Amino acid sequence: MNISYLAMSDIPSKNANSLQIIQMCNAFIENGNKVKLIAPCFDHTENISVKNYYGIKNKIQIIRIGKKRKDLSKLDNIIFPLRLALYSLFNKNNLFITRNIIVSFFLIIFRIKHILELHDDLEIAGKKISKIFKNLKLLNSNKIIKIIFITKSLHNFISSKYNYKQKNYRILSDASSLKIKPEKLVSKKKINIGYFGSVYNSRGTQFIIKLSKIDNKNDYFIFGGKKNDLDKIKLKHRSKNLHLHEQIPYSEISHHLKKMDILLMPYSKIVTSTGNIGNIAKFMSPMKMFDYLASGKLIISSDIPVLREILKHQYNAILIKNYENIFEWKKYIDNFNFNLYKFMIIKKNAQQTVRDLTWINRAKKMINLDQ
Numbered sequence: 001m002n003i004s005y006l007a008m009s010d011i012p013s014k015n016a017n018s019l020q021i022i023q024m025c026n027a028f029i030e031n032g033n034k035v036k037l038i039a040p041c042f043d044h045t046e047n048i049s050v051k052n053y054y055g056i057k058n059k060i061q062i063i064r065i066g067k068k069r070k071d072l073s074k075l076d077n078i079i080f081p082l083r084l085a086l087y088s089l090f091n092k093n094n095l096f097i098t099r100n101i102i103v104s105f106f107l108i109i110f111r112i113k114h115i116l117e118l119h120d121d122l123e124i125a126g127k128k129i130s131k132i133f134k135n136l137k138l139l140n141s142n143k144i145i146k147i148i149f150i151t152k153s154l155h156n157f158i159s160s161k162y163n164y165k166q167k168n169y170r171i172l173s174d175a176s177s178l179k180i181k182p183e184k185l186v187s188k189k190k191i192n193i194g195y196f197g198s199v200y201n202s203r204g205t206q207f208i209i210k211l212s213k214i215d216n217k218n219d220y221f222i223f224g225g226k227k228n229d230l231d232k233i234k235l236k237h238r239s240k241n242l243h244l245h246e247q248i249p250y251s252e253i254s255h256h257l258k259k260m261d262i263l264l265m266p267y268s269k270i271v272t273s274t275g276n277i278g279n280i281a282k283f284m285s286p287m288k289m290f291d292y293l294a295s296g297k298l299i300i301s302s303d304i305p306v307l308r309e310i311l312k313h314q315y316n317a318i319l320i321k322n323y324e325n326i327f328e329w330k331k332y333i334d335n336f337n338f339n340l341y342k343f344m345i346i347k348k349n350a351q352q353t354v355r356d357l358t359w360i361n362r363a364k365k366m367i368n369l370d371q
Contacts, residue, residue, distance in 0.1 A: 001033045001034070001095055001367065002033070002034045002036075002093060002094045002095065003025075003028050003033050003034065003035045003036070003094060003095050003096075003097060003367070004035075004036045004038060004087075004088065004091055004094040004095070004096050004097070005021060005024070005025055005028075005035065005036070005037045005038065005096075005097050005098070006038050006084040006085075006087075006088065006096060006097070006098040006100070006103050006107075006114075007021050007037060007038065007039040007098070007099075007100070008039070008040065008072070008077070008080060008081065008084075008100045008102075008103065009021055009039060010040075010042050010071075011037070011039050011050065011062065012048050012050050012053040012054065014247040014248075014249070014250075016197075016198075016287050017099070017119075019054065019250055019287065020174060020287060021037070021099070022037075022050065022054050022056060022060065023054075023056070023175070023177060023359045024097075024359060024362070024363055024366070025037050025060045026054075026056040026057060026058050026060065026359065027358075027359035027360045027362065027363035028363050028367070029058040029060070030057065030058065030359075030360050030363070031360060031363055031364055033367070035060060035061065036061050036062075036063055036094075037060050037061065037062045037063070038062075038063045038065060038084055038087055039062060039063075039064060039065070040064070040065055040066055040069070040072060040076070040080050041064035041065060041066050041067065041068050041069070042068065042069060042070070042071070043068040043069060043070055050062065052251065053249050053250075053251065054249070054250050054251060055249075055250060055251030055252075056177075063087075065080065065083050065084065065087065066080065066083065077102065077125075078102065081100060081102040081103040081105070081106050082106050084098075084100075084103050084106070085103060085106030085107050085109070085110050085112065086110075088107060088110065088112045088114075089110055089112065092112070095114075095115070095367060096112060096113070096114035096115070097114065097115045097117065097366070097367075098114060098115075098116060098117070099116070099117040099118070099119060100125070101116075101118075101122050101124075101125045101129060101130075101133065102125055102126075102129055104116045104138075104144065105129060105132065105133070105138065107143060108138055108141045108143045108144070111143060112143060113142075113143050113144075113145045114143065114144065114145065115144075115145060115146045115147075115148065115366065115367070116139075116144050116146075116147050116148070117147075117148040117150075117366075118147060118148065118149055118150070118154060118158060119150050119154070119280075119285070120154075120273055120280055120283070121157070121158075121161070121283075122134075122158075122162065124273060130162075133162055134161070134162050134163070137162070137163050139158070139162050139163075139164045139166070140163070140164060140165055140166055144166070145168065145369060146168050146169060146170065146366075146369060147164070147166065147168075147169045147170075148169070148170050148171075148172050148366055149169060149170070149171050149172075150171075150172065150173055150174060150283070150284075150285040151171065151173065151283050151284070151285050151306055151309055152171050152309055153282055153283040153305070153306045153309070154282075154283035155169065155171055157282060157283055168369075170365055170366065172362050172365055172366060173285050173290070173309070173310060173357060173362075174285050174286075174287045174289075174290055174357075174362075175290055175354075175357045175358050175359045175361070175362045176290035176291045176293065176294040176354050176357065176358070176359075177358065177359050178253070178254055178257070178291050178294040178295065179294070180254055180257065180258060180294060180295050180296055181296075182296040182347060182348065182351060183258075183296065184344075185340045185343060185344045185347070186340070187337045187340065188261065188336075188337065189217075190217065190218055190219060191218040191219070191261045191262060191333065191336055191337075192218075192219050192221060192259055192260045192261050192262075193218055193219065193220050193221065193260065193261065193262045193263075193264060193333065194220075194221045194222075194223065194256070194257070194259075194260035194262070194263050194264065194297075195208055195220075195221070195222050195223070195224070195263070195264045195265075195266075196223045196224060196253065196256070196257070196263075196288050196291070196292075197223075197224045197286070197288050198224055198225065199222065199224050199225035199229050199230070199233070200272050201268070203266075203267065203271065203272075204264065204265070204266030204267055204268065204302070205222060205224070205225075205233075207266045207268075207326065208220055208222060208264060208266060209233070209237050209239075209242060210326055211266075211326055211329055211330065211333075212239055212241055212242040213237075213239060214326065214327075214330060215241075215330055215333060215334075216239075216240075216241050217241075218241065218333065219241050219243065220241060220242050220243065221243045221245065221256075221260065222242075222243070222244050222245065223245045223246075223247060223248055223256060224245075224246075224247045225244075225246065225247060226246065226247070227246055230244045230245075230246060253291060254295075257291065257292075257295040257297065258295070260295070260297050261297065261298065261336065262297065262298045262299075262300060262333065262336065263292045263295065263297045263298070263299050263300070264299075264300055264301070264329075265286065265288065265289065265292070265299065265300070265301035265302060265307075266301075266302055266323065266329070267281065267301070267302040267304050267307075267323075268281075268302070268324075269281060271284060271304075281304060281306070282305075282306060283306055284304075284306060285306075285309075285310075286307075289301075289307070289310060289311070290310075290354055290357060292350075293310075293316065293350040293351065293353050293354040293357075294351060294354045296347050296348075296350065296351045297347065297350075298317075298318065298336070298343050298346060298347055299311070299316070299317040299318065299350060300317070300318045300320065300329060300332055300333070301317055301318070301319055301320070302319070302320055302323035303319035303320055303321045303323060307319070310353065314342075314346065315346065315349050316346060316349040316350040316352075316353045317346065317350065318332050318346070320332075
């Protein structure tokens with residue numbers, strides 16, 4: 001099958017949406033499809049190998065549209081989706097896939113069938129476009145041949161808010177491509193506790209900083225954010241057991257995950273999306289969660305309802321109900337060395353959970369139009 005993935009993302013970059021798109025394109029190729037990724041042209045991407053940057057197996061053909069630019073303006077966020085849809089007019093034999101709602105809008109206008117993948121409320125693209133979809137019931141268009149929702153919660157939310165009634169949809173969580181051999185748990189004087197991801201306050205970085213202060217016998221590692229973000233944190237918080245690192249390329253993540261004993265997901269009640277906007281707490285599917293599971297390390301997470309679609313307390317993770325209470329987290333960390341057998345079983349179940357949640361399986365299910 002010939003697949004054209006129509007993206008608005010900065011590729012390559014350390015953003016989760018870019019990583020997810022690349023993993024899917026790589027998986028489509030692994031499954032025997034021909035793939036073209038069509039995306040805007042940014043001035044910092046020209047000489048970077050996407051294959052090496054993400055540590056993927058296949059070389060992906062990327063067609064860059066437009067002149068080089070540092071980032072996309074508000075006008076670009078309308079013009080580029082239009083250009084992507086116009087590209088589709090001249091390649092109608094392809095299967096088109098996008099996760100951008102404005103691209104989907106223009107594909108519907110041009111009567112081009114496509115698969116739409118949703119990760120958020122449509123309002124993330126703007127209130128005007130979300131109102132158009134709602135008032136015209138565009139999610140029910142026969143030009144959208146399938147909608148992919150990343151969680152059941154998102155499907156229920158979208159169905160209710162946008163009067164979505166089509167039956168041809170799939171709920172497909174994100175996945176992991178990591179293969180890490182499980183290690184035997186041993187008692188340690190000092191535990192390595194890690195967090196990988198954005199450093200927005202809603203993701204829990206300030207919480208981790210406070211945790212490192214009341215638990216000075218263990219080491220805390222934050223991998224995420226840009227240099228200027230981390231420099232601001234360092235000015236306010238100087239601690240020998242808090243180690244801050246800029247966000248690393250995905251190809252290096254296994255190396256650092258292996259060094260951790262505990263991995264944290266200290267989400268708050270409001271979880272912002274890329275750009276520190278919106279609230280995705282009700283329907284998110286964090287990519288880090290699947291890599292955490294694959295790593296075979298102990299996961300301690302806020303007990304956010306949507307995460308229970310994948311995580312189960314004391315089966316494949318530790319879920320903190322009273323997650324705003326920092327001492328609830330410290331209690332489990334303090335008990336690490338006294339519950340090695342119990343935590344070993346949880347870690348084993350974590351890797352079992354993600355065994356079939358691979359990008360290759362996800363890609364197969366996405367383009368199977370009979371399901």
